[in-house]
Amino acid sequence: MSRWPSDGRERLRQAALELFAEQGFAATTVPEITARAGLTTRTFFRHFPDKRAVLFVDEDEISEMVARLMAEAPAAVEPMALIRDGLRVLAETRFEGRRPELRARRALVATDAGLQERDLRKRAAMAEAIRTGFLTRGIDASRAALLGEVCATVLSLSIEEWLDSDDPRTLDHVVQATFDTLRAELG
Structure with missing residues (x-):
């Protein structure tokens, strides 16, 4: 059994895109993204070096x-x-x-x-x-x-x-x- 959800990267990406659309890129924080995705900040940084990388995956x-x-x-x-x-x-x-x-x-x-x-x-x-x-x-x-x-x-x-x-x-x-x-x- 996998330790982390296999769709974590996509969940984070979708959450980020939703938040960017709702409140703008600059106003969105990584903790907000991870909360929306139901994942941890540590998981975010395992998949992306920063929030800009979400747009350039x-x-x-x-x-x-x-x-x-x-x-x-x-x-x-x-x-x-x-x-x-x-x-x-x-x-x-x-x-x-x-x-x-x-x-x-x-x-x-x-x-x-x-x-x-x-x-x-x-x-x-x-x-x-x-x-x-x-x-x-x-x-x-x-x-x-x-x-x-x-x-x-x-x-x-x-x-x-x-x-x-x-x-x-x-x-x-x-x-x-x-x-x-x-x-x-x-x-």
């Missing part, structure tokens, strides 16, 4: 996913095709079906400079994971850095457009449209 997972997708792709796959395929997988597995939750998260991040900074670091970490992946695949440093930044920018712009829209397009469709715009601008 998938930060490391996305970088690991990017690294894995790049490592598993056949060597013959062209870089832009690899980026396009990787963004499709990311959109389908990490974003689809979560639009309302992601809108609420975005609104919350907009209220706090520290959260905004953490969000920018998350984007930079993704660009770095892509750059590293391309370096590992033998692409020169400048090109690898450019591809990493382009990918992170395409994803960021696409997510913003998708969250701002109520149309039924999937994030993957928005990503494809953003790539089409980029290709058209580059000639």
Whole structure:
């Protein structure tokens, strides 16, 4: 038998998100989160280093996913095709079906400079994971850095457009449209 409830992390995350929505990020304390979840403060810190981490739980997972997708792709796959395929997988597995939750998260991040900074670091970490992946695949440093930044920018712009829209397009469709715009601008 497990010593702690197996759903403790998710209970804490849900309690935190509810409290952040009700009273704001800055006004919410860890003891309030744990009380709402019916868990201890010690349990909170076993799952999260601080309350900001609740909003960025998938930060490391996305970088690991990017690294894995790049490592598993056949060597013959062209870089832009690899980026396009990787963004499709990311959109389908990490974003689809979560639009309302992601809108609420975005609104919350907009209220706090520290959260905004953490969000920018998350984007930079993704660009770095892509750059590293391309370096590992033998692409020169400048090109690898450019591809990493382009990918992170395409994803960021696409997510913003998708969250701002109520149309039924999937994030993957928005990503494809953003790539089409980029290709058209580059000639």
